Amino acid sequence: MIEFQGVTVTYPGADRATLSAVDLTVDEGELCLVAGKTGAGKSTLLGAVNGLVPHFTGGRLAGRVVVAGLDTRDHKPRDFAAVVGVVGQDPLAGFVTDTVEEELAYVMEQLAVPPDVMRKRVEETLDLLGIAELRHRPLRTLSGGQQQRVAIGSVLTAHPRVLVLDEPTSALDPTAAEDVLAAITRLVHDLGVTVLVAEHRMERVAHFADRMLYLTGDGSVVSGTPREVMAVSEVAPPVVELGRLAGWSPLPLSVRDARRVAHGLRDRLAGLARPASAPSTADPALTARGVVVRYGTLVAVRGLDLDLAPGRIVAVMGRNGSGKSSLLWALQGSGPRQAGAVSVGGADPADLKPRVARGLVGLVPQTPTDLLYLDTVRAECAQADQESHSEPGTCRALLDRLAPGIPDERHPRDLSEGQRLALVLAVQLAAAPRIVLLDEPTRGLDYEAKRHLAAILAELTREGRAVVVSTHDVEFVADVADRVVVLAEGEIVADGPTADVVVSSPAFAPQVAKVLHPLEWLTVGEVARALEERP
Template identity: 50%
Template structure:
């Protein structure tokens, strides 16, 4: 279906080749995962398939790519619209109309399909993706998962033979992500659509894919079945890490496979590890906080206490009120009723330097805080603002992520590097409390790991609380001491990470699913337990 022969790609004004001498073939009805570190060229590879690269972005392409026998060199991306459907990273940025139905029909209108065909196909897709109830809704009012489904539907109406998706689940909560992935699975199996997908959270997709294209950091590319690639790759989901740590003969990609191999481990008896209990010294106190946006209630009488030295994750589905709660805590708005105290102070009254010392906040889009023209300039600015020794911020950054070029423009950094820069700027103010809103979107495992170490160090070393809102269950399992679970603006669960994550199958991390009913969340937990009993 898709043939890459000796493809190399380089962007103008860049000295680094994105892809080098890449050749592979993808058959009809295959589901292929493209993985690699951030900035390794996954998106470029995806956009080569329908010719958006280089037709839309510029760049020099050597070799040839053909889709269903058509070379992408000879035609514009639009001429492949009936063959290749593409869904971008942020579907909201690619929507052209504002009503679900019109959005689905857009491509067909542009290609002058007769009205009766359009009506029929729109109905088909609405049914296939269970979007019928949303047909007249304005797209802006849909949830993230629904928007993703609309974007997939808008590509599917053309009956494409190939569907290309760039990180389709990165903004979604685990349940919405599963919804989207099961739709893709069905397309592959029922309609024999070829699906090519890029994703960082391998644990979400690995069980569905037939083959993997792995773009390594040094520019090498390998292609093979999931087992072949994961056996030796550096980026692996927790389930493969577990298999490696336990020296299993085979690595499995689904919970079921690994469960079969680990039966004897689960059947042994282990002593329960002692959980060091934290002393109760409240840092953030939230009492009966309610908030609403134009009659729509976002928070409803939320009570919570966050102690010093504790890392607390706020979880919940999209639109459950996580961001509103964080905004109230950092003092963006005062809640309509109730009270919030951060180390005894009202966060809405904090200003300037006092604010920087009291609350460090990393927003959802870290680049909102960056405006200087080089990394060095940002660091110098932070040093001056916080009246600390020159070079401190740069040193901190170097510890988080070594080898960032100080002369690079912040916009040219990879997602992980940019987050590290923002984090070191925020930490340079030496804040008493650290609050982060969905910090790990678009980070690969390595960057996530570094990030988790930095947060743990901050919390343990200074005995200060860290509060983060996230969808990433694996990160929460590794990092958090406690989880607050929000639903419809109310806290429905508040307990240790172990209690909360184990009690909900959808939010359980992979290791917990494999090892259930043993109370282990991460590979490290399993290894410790086995070592302790041996």
Template identity: 70%
Template structure:
């Protein structure tokens, strides 16, 4: 169905190719998972399938890419619209209408699908993705996860033979991600759709993959069955890393497979107490009382009370649309707040100037690049120093401490997701706020990048700051957070130490906790340390 024949691609002015001599054959009805480090070229590989690379990105492509026998060299991308459906990393950037129902119908209108067929497909897609209640909602009022499901639905209504998805579950809560993946798997099994997925959260997709394609940093590509490819992959989910630690052969790809083999490991850990951790008892840096946020008649946050303490890393979790982002913006002072108070050092950020509010509470939004508007990294850093009355070089120094090696001459939009996140975080930290709010910061980050980012977050907390991370990434929470707050329908329904909250939750428990339940282990590193201590004691 999809063939890459010795494809090499180089972006204009790039010193080396992004893809190098790629040869692939993907069959009909196959679910192919594309993996690789952040910035390795996964999105470029996906863009080449329907000709967006190089026709819209520029650059030079050598070799041949064909889909169902048709070459991307011979036909423009619009000619592939009925054959290849594409959902990018940023759903909002691809929307062309105002409401959910209109967006689902738009692609079919362009393909001249009959109105009665259009109506039927819209209804089927609304049910398939569980978004029927959103049909008349304005797209701009949806949460990031809801927008992502609509973007996938808008492609599914055209019934493409090939579906290309770039991080389709990155903005979805665990339950919504399972629903979307179940719908995709039905397309593969029942309709023979070929699905190509690039996803950093391998723990969600790996068990369903028929084939795994690994994009290496040098642009070369390898492929094979998932179990074989995972044996030596440096990018691997917790279930695979736990299997390596325990010496299981073949490596498990799902929690179910791992649990069947985990009895000896659970027995070896039976007399060891997992580190449960404690929430901070220090004085509150921020106190919010009775915070309520509304959008018209919709109540997004309902009379919430919360205290944030120095030295804490708090994970804010909950299903899509539960009010997490609205709470963060209301607390920071930039977002709407119908009622309630926020106290940071005796003042309310909402009552202060924007500059003073940033000095009290820093906020990195879901799309970090929204805060970047200049032409170079150096200009962004210099402007941040000026706006915060900081000494020249302050922002650059902070950026180097977070992620060294980013060239001042690079355009911010050309950075990888991890680099953009580091730059925006440095820009916010120049104002020296004691409270840092991060909204979905791990989107677009591979496991290694997330590990480095967890270290950055830990350093911020160790420096006496309070850090809040709104996220659906349960594995990052298990690694980085010492306290978890869960929201539902605008209210806080759980608040406590990480192990206490997430282990008891089928939706928010990390893979290691599910495999070793009822023991409250959260990460592979915890298990490895416990086993090593047992060996030393023995």
């Protein structure tokens, strides 16, 4: 179905090829996981499937890409519209209509699908992705996760033979991600659709995949079954890392596989205590009381009370649309807040000038490009240092820790999603605010970049800053959070130490906790340290 023959892609000004002499084949009806570090070329590989690379992105492509018998050298991207459905990293950027139902029908209108067939496919897609109740909603009123499901649905209605998904579950809560992946799997098995999925949260996809393409970062691609490629891959989900630590062979790809061989490891860990952080006795760094956020008749946050202790990381979790982003914007001060009060050192950020408020509360939004407005990475970093009164080079140093190797002269809009997010994180952290709010900060970040981010957040807490992370990334929460707050319909339904909240939750438990249950270990790092210290 998809064939790359000696494909090399080089962009203008680049010192090396993004893809180099790539030869690979993806058969019809395969679910193929595309993996690699941030900036390794995953989006380039996906874009080459329907000719967006190089017809739209520019650069030079040598070799041949043939999809369903169509050669991208001889056919423009529009010729692939009925063959290849593409969902990008930023769903909102791809929308062209106003409401959910209109967006689902748009592609079919361009393909001249008969109206009665269009109506039937729209209904099928609404049910398939569980978004029927959103059919009349304006797209811009949806949460990030809801927008992502609509974006997937908008290409499914055209019944493409190939489906290309770039980070399709990055904005979805664990349950919604499972639903979407289950729907994609049904398309593969029942209809023979060929699916390429680029996903940093490999723990969600690896056990579904028939094939894995691992981009090494030097332009080459390793192709094989997930188990074969995981044996040599530098990036791997926690269940694979646990298997490597325990010496299991073959390596497990799912919790089910790991639990079948984990008896010995559980015995070795029995009786060992998981380290727990001591409760904070300091006065709150931020106090929120009775916070209410409404959008018309929709109540997003309902009279919520919250205290944030200095030197602690709090994870805010919950299903899509539960009010997480609305809460963060209300705490930051520039978002809507119809009632309630927020205090940081006696001041409400909503009453301060933006530059002053930034020194108290910094927020990295779900769409990081909202904060990028200059022409180069160098200019963005220099402006951040100037506005935050930091030493020159502070922002650039933070960026190099999160996503090293980004050229100074690269335009921010030309960066990958993960690289743009890293840049905005660096811009906000350069001001070293007392309260740091991060809305889905791990979207587009690989495992290594997340480890760097975790190290930076740990430094912030050692300096006495309070950090709030709104996320669906249960593995990141297990690694960094001292406390977890779970929201539902704008209210707090669970609040406590990380292990107490996530271990008992089927949705929010990390892979290690599921494998080692009933033991309360959360990460591979914790297990490794415990085994090293065991007498």
